[in-house]
Amino acid sequence: MSTETKEDPVLAVVNKVREMHKRNLSELDEIEKVYLETHKPISLLDSEKLSKLPWKDYPSGTGGWIFADSKGAEELWAALKQRPQFGRIELDGWVYRLSHGGSRDFISRTPISREKKE
Secondary structure: OOOOOOOOHHHHHHHHHHHHHHHHHHHHHHHHHHHHHHOOOOOOOOHHHHHOOOOEEOOOOOOEEEEOOOOOOHHHHHHHHOOOOOOEEEEOOEEEEEEEOOOOEEEEEEEOOHHHHO
């Protein structure tokens, strides 16, 4: 029996799909980046003001969340709602996202990863 083994055909398909998925995600990231750079939020957001909102920390310690209707979050909520396709804004090292709960909307913020910056 040969020491060379042929690749399992199922694994070959899985690997091919994985490669296509990575390539498509990379292309989608680039499309999103261009969109976000060319479609700035109408309202100007103040990073210092945003940092003073009543963020509740995630257990992981990276980022937090607030109810979208929290006092002081009106401009951020309005800016995020202008982006229904992506529902996200990058600002001063944070990614802000809008999400919809059963009865209330939420805003989350997480640090921009180093990989994305490079």
